[in-house]
Structure formats: C-alpha cells, structure tokens
Amino acid sequence: MSVAVVVHAAGDLRLEPVPEQEPGPHDAVVAVEYGGICGSDLSYLRHGASGLSVLRDPLVLGHEVAGHIEALGEAVTGFEVGQRVAVHPATVCGHCRHCTQGQPNLCESVRYLGSAASRPHTQGAFSARTVVPADQLRAVPEGVSTRLAAVAEPLGVAIHAVQRAGDVRGRTVLVNGAGPIGALVVAAARRAGAARVIAADLAPASLGVARRMGAHETVDLAGGAPLPEADVVFEASGAPAAVSAVLRSVRRGGTVVQVGNLPAGDIAVSLGALVFREVDYRGTFRFVDEIATALAYLADGLDVGPLLTHEFAAEDAVEAFRVAGDRRTGSSKVLLRF
Amino acid sequence: MSVAVVVHAAGDLRLEPVPEQEPGPHDAVVAVEYGGICGSDLSYLRHGASGLSVLRDPLVLGHEVAGHIEALGEAVTGFEVGQRVAVHPATVCGHCRHCTQGQPNLCESVRYLGSAASRPHTQGAFSARTVVPADQLRAVPEGVSTRLAAVAEPLGVAIHAVQRAGDVRGRTVLVNGAGPIGALVVAAARRAGAARVIAADLAPASLGVARRMGAHETVDLAGGAPLPEADVVFEASGAPAAVSAVLRSVRRGGTVVQVGNLPAGDIAVSLGALVFREVDYRGTFRFVDEIATALAYLADGLDVGPLLTHEFAAEDAVEAFRVAGDRRTGSSKVLLRF
C-alpha cells in the first residue's frame, strides 16, 4: 500500500493508504518526493468539481510531481532505477488528428493524472509511490533539485501559454493575475524575450512574487490603478470583468491569451472590442511537450524559488490545501513532501 | 450642389442637396454611379448609431461606392479624368505605429466615409459627386463593370476576414450568418483554397445566395439543424448565442473569426470552451488594402452577381433602405444607382 492524498467529496480530503498498481512491462514506479498543489486540486476539494469534471468517486489528487524511479517494467529502455524524474501527467491516444498534428494536448481521449474528467477517474500522483507509462518520464537534468523539478509541469503550462501568444520579443506584456501560473508566465515571457513584463493583481504578496519572478513593473489593482496598454496580455485571473477590461486595454491588433479556466456556463463579457480593436483572443490548454523546455530552462538557471512560498509534509496535506487556497496567507505554489 | 442620401436621426432619411466640397490639389472628384447599402448605414437609420458611433449631426451615408473621375487636383498623377474607380473609404494618419506596421485599418485617427465616429462627422459617398484624396482611388480593371466594382469594399472586408483566419487551404470552413458579408466570406474562403465551405443561417433566401456564391453545403438553422464541426468558423451573425455555439462546434485547436459587430456592452457568452478547446477567437476590422485584391478577384472572374438582389435609383433610397433592412424581402446586397 502507498499513502496518498485523496479527495472523497467537496471539503473531504484524507491521507489514506491506496492499493499499489501493478506496473506493466512499459511502466515505471516512481517514488514521489515533491508535489505541487494546483488550482484544479483546490477546486476538487472546494467544489467537488473542476471545470466540467465532477467528482463521482474518491480521487487521488496531484499531477505536478517529481521524484526518482523505484522500478522499471522489463520493456523500458533509456531510464534506470534511481534516476530522478519529473512526470508528464498526460496519456494520449497517439492516433487522432490532434496527436498526429502536433497538438496532443487536445487529444479527446487524453487521461490526465488526478482528473475526474472520465470514469473511472484517473488517479493522481500525490502518493508515495505512483505507476506511470515510462514515456511520461522526463529526466531531471544535473543541477536541478528534485524539489524545483516539481514545478516543471506548471512551468510547462506557462511556456505553452507564452508560445500561444506568438512572438513576444521586444513586446510589452501584461500578466493579469499573479497567482502561481501568472507568476510563471512572467518568467516564461521574460525567457521568450519580452522587453517589458508588467504584472497586475489585487494581492500585494502575489505582486511581490511576480516581481521576484522577473516582472519589471507591477500594478496594484486593489489601489484602483488602471490596466496599462500592452502588446500582449495573459489573462490569468479568470474573472469575467477582467476579460472585458483586458480586451479594452490591449493595444489594437494585440493578443490576449486566456490562461486557466473561465467559469463554466454563460458569463457577462464586453466582447465588442474584439472586433473593432481586431484583437486575437486565444485559449491555451496545458502543454504539448513544453515540460521538457521547462526542465531545460531550470537547468539553464531560471529560478522558480520565489514561487515556492510554503512546503508541508504529505501528512499535513489538509493544512497545505488550506494555505494554498487562502491567498491571505501570502501563498503562491505550495509543495507537499512525500 | 450634389444630391445625397442623408440621415438626420433614427428613422429620418432624406434625399437632399448638399454643398459640394472644393477639391484640393491632391483630391479627386468622383461621379458616383453605384453604392451598396451596408449594415452600418442601416444601423444609423434604425438606431441613430452604429456600434459606439452616435449620430449628432446630419450625415451623408455610404462608403461602398464606384463611379468615374470627374475632376482631378493639379498634384494628382497616375489617374485621368473619366477613369472608372472604386473608392477606398479610409483616410489614415500614415505615421502611427499601426500605419507604419502594416495595420492602417487600426489607425486611431482614421476617418471613414459616412461615419459618425468623430465630430464633425465624416460625410459619406452616397452623393452624386464626392471628393476624396486621390490615394483612395482604386482603378476598376478592364472587364469589371462599375456596378460590380461597388462590391469591392465589402468583398475587401471579407477577404481580410479570411486572411485573419490564417491558412484555410484544405480546411473545412463554416460561415455562420449568410447575410451580404457572410456570403462574401463564402466566396473569399473558396478563393483562399478552403476544401469545403458550409453556410448556416435561419433564412432560406440567404442560404440560397450563399450557395450561389459558392457554399458547398448549407445548414438551415431554422430547421433546428446543429452546427457541423469545422476547422475554421466565421461568425457573421453577431448573436451572442451564436458565439457560444461556435466556440463549442469548432474543432479543438480551431479558429473562430468574429466578422461584423457584436452588441455593445456586456453580453452573455459561454467562453469556457475557449480555454479547454484551445480556440483562437479573432476579431477582424475592415481591411488593410484587400480592396485591391477584391478588384483583382473580380477581374479574375469571381462572380458577386448573386449577391446583388435589388437595385434602386438614388431617389428611392428610403425604399431601398427598407428592403435592405428587411430580410423577409429576400434581399442581400442592395445597390443605389446615382
């Protein structure tokens, strides 16, 4: 048995033993060392749902993990026991038009760790021991700690989001919403050559993290400051009013990338500016294989340390989730240690 | 004095003499022969406003016109009196970043014929005689009638809309809303190499026009047919419910181009699919210089005849506007003849 962080229903999070999966010939057993708590993990705990995925059975949470290989199926090559790895959380079909045309993140048969999107649910990786197909392993490079490697997944999300914006070299970039993903987008946009990166948020602590992650400037929205014009906006707050605001504040002909989920169902948004300002408004969903780029950036010195505001032992998962879900704590990315 | 079609207030359209402008050295006097009635013309008459532009003084309507040159300022070269021309309706500053970076359609100082966006209003071209800077003239090629050349402007809008979609070669394209612009988008999408073009509308007459303009298939939405999946969708209805619908029906990773104005202010839209389907939702506004491409296509045999369902003498402008504004008449593009 392996001890795992399991959500049973809204508000009901438990640390409990789960049966260990038997690895197949192409699988690997990963001894998880660190796992980051994501917004979707928090949503399952708070609402019993994340986006359109509704919890129907107990679900091991977690899809941002790194650790080392404990065992390998006999058909696996290219890895060895003991090697440090981050886990790519998606299993895709490999055959649909999305998979064959370079967009496996849009595969309609995807199974993502720690997700209730299909049933039976895809159990997650907040577990002392987790079994994954070996082609989802990503070697952690020399010089990158396993702890920082747990951030490779959300950093991959941020890198993909910046990729979705097209060329940001020399551009002024606004990141609206400076939670963990927003702060990683700040770092990814700087890596991609943005000339000026501005972060906007209501919470001073989040703006502090954004600044330490590389923002040239921050805008305190609680103080009533208006959004500055930018060539490219990453809308990472998910608030309908923010969508209306950024469609008006982005420069004409500019690009808005919507990062992270919007509320399900109808929302009231002022979309008119999309047309007469000729805006590109683009969704971004997870990542293709930017988790590899994320590990390369970490190896190359991109410092995600400022993001890691809190760390808890897995036994204290309930408290960890409380801190992660309450921005008054000043938390950004909260890690579990297994 | 020249006789012009002037809107004085919502519901108050008059045919009346207007003072002739004096042409400057760089201007041309155009004897207008044909003018097409656009949705914004209709909106000024119906609501006393078009989008955010509110009528505050009498306004000569019209920006889709063709005719011949009656006189030229002494500094004009490259044109001659008597030559047939279509009119590019925009005067831009030429110096702002939009103008110098290839997006003059986004110039913030633009003046567009027949627009109340600034004050004094920019008087339009539904006038027997109209004065424009000579660099807004576009020669009508041999073999294209002046009557068809009046469609160059809205065809330019359609070509720009298709350009905004990126590469449509070999793609399945859905045009939602088969009014005049939608029908021209059908033709432009075919010219751009779409493999299959589907038009959807509530009105059978509009679907008939779309089919004659090149749609491979039509979907009668009044009959309750669902929207088919498409690689690229042109949303030309402007209805919020349609926006929600096409964001769900476009294929994952696909593109939706919003053609024509959405209602001002907040609208209720289901935007969530933008993110998890990773959709590109793009506005399109007027055109850069696709009016030249439009004339080239007309010369090359693109037939916009099916669009021209009605034609009236300028004196019958009130009736012409009634017919253009009432889809039960089966009207698509309605022409005025001067």
Add this chain to the structure above:
Amino acid sequence: MSVAVVVHAAGDLRLEPVPEQEPGPHDAVVAVEYGGICGSDLSYLRHGASGLSVLRDPLVLGHEVAGHIEALGEAVTGFEVGQRVAVHPATVCGHCRHCTQGQPNLCESVRYLGSAASRPHTQGAFSARTVVPADQLRAVPEGVSTRLAAVAEPLGVAIHAVQRAGDVRGRTVLVNGAGPIGALVVAAARRAGAARVIAADLAPASLGVARRMGAHETVDLAGGAPLPEADVVFEASGAPAAVSAVLRSVRRGGTVVQVGNLPAGDIAVSLGALVFREVDYRGTFRFVDEIATALAYLADGLDVGPLLTHEFAAEDAVEAFRVAGDRRTGSSKVLLRF
C-alpha cells in the same frame, strides 16, 4: 503474377511479370487502373538513379496511381472491395519527432513506392495489382474519374509547395518551369487565392498547358524575356542559373520555393541577393497529407485535364517513357493505363 513496369538499369525498362505480394491483415490489394509517369521514374530510367537514390536491383516504378480495391485484409475497416481509391505512396514510422510533429514527409524511415532510397528497394505501383497498407488508401470522391484521380499525388505535391510559400492571397506569383509539377503549382496557387499567376518556361507547349491550367500570363524565356518581379516564386526548373535569376527577380522580402530536385553536389549559384534582399528560400518535399486536399479540389471542379497530354497502355510503357522524357513531343503528364 502481376504484370509490372520494371527498370533494371539505366536505359533498361521492361514490362514483366512480378510475384504478387501476399496482403497482410491491415493491407489492401489495389487493381491499378491509371498511373502517371513522374520525373523520378524518368530519372531512374535515364540515369539509373534519382537524386541520391541509386538503382542496385530491379525496381518496379510508379507512385502516382489510382484504381479500385480488389481485396482487403481482415483487419481493415472503412473501405470495401470495389471502391475506387488513390494511393498515398508513403509508409512512415509514426513515432519519430517528424511524424509526431506534423511533418511525416520528413520521416527518416519513410518508405516510398518505387524508390531505391533504401535496400531492399521499395517496389512501386506500376503493376496491374499492388499491395499497400490500407491506411494509404484515399477514397476517390463521387464525380472524380479514376483517371483524373491518378493526378492526386503530384497535385498534392503542388499543394504542399504552395502551402510552403505561406499566404499567397492577393499576391503575384511566378512559376518558373512549367512542366507537370509547375503547371500543377499554377493551379494550386490559383486555388490558394493568388491574384496573378505567371508561368515562365522555354517551351511554348508547356506554356500552353500552364495557361490552360490557369496562368494569367506566360513568359517565353526562349524569346529572351526577363523574369517579372513577383511576391512569391516557385522555382520548378531545377536549373542553377534559374535559382540565381529568381533570387534577384523576386521582390525584396519575398519568398522563393524550390520545387523539385536540384542537382546533387556543388552548384554555382549567386546567393548574395538572399541576404540584402532578405529573401526566404524554402525547400518543399513531397506532402504531408495534401493528397486528400487534392482529391477535394478535384471533386470541387479543379480541372487537371489539360495536363494529361498523352496516355498509353501499360504494354507500351517504353514508348510512354520516351514521350514523357522528350519535351519536344509537347508532353506534360503521361499516363499509363493498366
């Protein structure tokens, strides 16, 4: 035994029986009806080699074929015996980065019908009966004759070449070299929305075909006419002097696509203009899956009839190859009938 067109060495082409392959559970047996002779087929016969691929064993030629299904392996679904099909000639690995990133045409393990690139050679399809994996079948749409469907492969090559040029809408396009591929590029460029398509060649007969395939204008290079400036040039002659010429004649900032093979080894080219005119010079190789787009275009009325200047029974293959290889005959695409 099936009768096939086999090249044994340079100058040695034979019509002879070849053993029939046994179809596997995922294969189909195609009764070939028509096959087009390609430049690489001619090259194997003339030089015993095509590009870097040297003939070492007898090789059944042919990769541009259409016919009907004669038998299907038991695991094949989606097709039925008797159905008319064109054949996609490439078998790819499906796993390499090129295959998974949407560029299977660059797969390093590709096997292409009728090619000596690897050994044992990949036998071709100029055979009364040929066995291919069923996922290489492409259904011929209603209304497209099997004869015209034999052109789907080279038309796919042309469509891919035009795709490589980026957006050609409204552009002036020059096609230098109006052999079969050049003429198909003319048609594909028109389909993609080019405003003006000019073909240049030394042979009047080729210019005639190009005109019938849609060229607006032709330039007779034998008469000493200079190359006109164009936004996009497709260099389909493969002559080093032509490469130098088009790099100078394309407009500054324009694009040159090199279609079809250049001579192996060093060639003398004036490349300097690439830099100070900031030209994009792009190779194009076969196609991704534009053979499907080709079939859609054929169904939609694209007429490749003018290309099909000659047709021979398979028994007269030697004569067919002689005619195809001698431009003085006025030949463009030469078909074999099985």
Add this chain to the structure above:
Amino acid sequence: MSVAVVVHAAGDLRLEPVPEQEPGPHDAVVAVEYGGICGSDLSYLRHGASGLSVLRDPLVLGHEVAGHIEALGEAVTGFEVGQRVAVHPATVCGHCRHCTQGQPNLCESVRYLGSAASRPHTQGAFSARTVVPADQLRAVPEGVSTRLAAVAEPLGVAIHAVQRAGDVRGRTVLVNGAGPIGALVVAAARRAGAARVIAADLAPASLGVARRMGAHETVDLAGGAPLPEADVVFEASGAPAAVSAVLRSVRRGGTVVQVGNLPAGDIAVSLGALVFREVDYRGTFRFVDEIATALAYLADGLDVGPLLTHEFAAEDAVEAFRVAGDRRTGSSKVLLRF
C-alpha cells in the same frame, strides 16, 4: 570643422577634419562618444568596396554610434540638448510598399550612414559631431552607459536575425561563426528563449567570447569537430563551404538564417539538401526597429561587455582598424572613442 575617420581608397584611412553639416529644422547634432567598427567598415578599407557598394569618393565611415545631443533643430520635439542617444543609421522614404508594410529595412531608397551604395555617398558617423534627422535618435535608457549603447545597432541586427528565424523557444540553436555578429546572435537567441545555444568557429578567442555572451556549448571547427544537428542555424561566417555544411547539419524541416554578407557573384554551394530536407533558408538584412529592443535589453541587464575586447581613441583609428581586422589579435567588437 569636425574630425572624422575617412576612407579614401582601399588601404587609405585618414583622420581628418570634415566640414560640419548645417542642421535643418528637423535635425539633431550629435556629439559622438563611441563608435563600433563593423565588418562593412573593414571591407571599405580592405577592398574599397562592401558587397556591391564601391567607393568612388572619400567616405566618412561608421554607423554604430552613441553620444549626446549637442543641438536640436527648432522643429524637433521629444528630445533635449544633452540627452544621451544612440543613432538609428537609416533614412527611409516612408512611402514605398516596404516602408508601409513594416519592412523599412528593405526600402529601395534607403540611405545608410557610412555607405557608398548611392552617390553622393552617405557620409558616416565616425565624426566628433554628426547631423542626423531627429527621428533617427533613440534615447539611451537610464542605467545603460553610452559606451554599451554603441552596441545597440549590431545588437539590433542580431535581434532581427533571430526574429527572422521564427520561434526559437525551447529549440537547439547553432551559431556558425562567432565574430561580433555571431556572438550577439548568441545573446539574442538566448533572450528569445532558445533552450540550447551552440557556437562554432575556427578561432578559440571567438569561442571564448561566444561562451561569455551566453553560449551553452562551443564547437572548435579547427579541431575538426563536426557541426551538431540543430533546429535553427545562424550562418554568420559567410563561407560557401559553411552554407553547404549547415544545410546538411540542420534538422530536417529546420531553418537556416544567413547573417551577414555572402560573397558577390556565383559561389559553389551544395543546395540539394534544401529540397529533400525541406529547409527554410532565410536572408536577414539590417533591422526594422529592433535597435529599440536592443536598448530595452541592455537596460534589462543583457551584458554585451564581453564583446568589447578593444577600445581606441579616434586618433588611433588606423591601429583600431588593424586590430579589428585581424582575428589573431583576439579582437571581437573594437570601439573608437571620440
């Protein structure tokens, strides 16, 4: 009179007084403080020509300069006397299709400081005092020394070169030729998010500079090491053999950007790989306005210090040119101090 660095003929460089130009109402007088010696400056001295531009009259060299404003024409706004500035060396027409479509670097009427491309020659800026149109001034940001600002022009060239490569995020980049421009391309590619940047050269000193400018890895070509495969190659050596080599070493479907001039006239190059490897081979010429991005990057901490291996007083220009032209000195960018 202002003292200037003047080339009279191949091998004849003089420091001599030149008449001061009279500034017009839209001009600025710049007191030049630092100027970088470029390859074209060296070429005029060595060959009496640079590319196709042949020296016919004495020419003040220099186009990479920074200093402060000494006087302003009465019509100039937005700048003040004493302000530190870098100089954008190009005067363009502003009206041609290149200028209006965002490619002023391709303007056919351009006049570039220190160039013999037209006659009378455009005198350069290696002069204690130089007069330029005020719209060619670029303010040097706080925190950037005037000395480093002299590198803004070649850094702009490098940023434009990287922009020409398209998206380099997460890619492996090879820079072949690690002279001053190659070393700046290394820095610009890292800024643009390349995951791995490799520099190749024959000279160990150049490889050392490249490493200090950010190369992750260097390849000593003198030692016979082969070129590694890369997604994107910047060919900055200008050697025909290198062009052949990189077309073969770039990954299939990859991009080669040719930076800096190739020899005029025919050169022997193995171009065949362009086609069957489907390579994009792109020229890059000067810059659009990436000099502004260059200054932003300098302000943001991009350190070009390692490039500045030598500095001479203007009086020692002859020696400075000797050192700059002799790579055995270990020189990279050589500065003149006025």
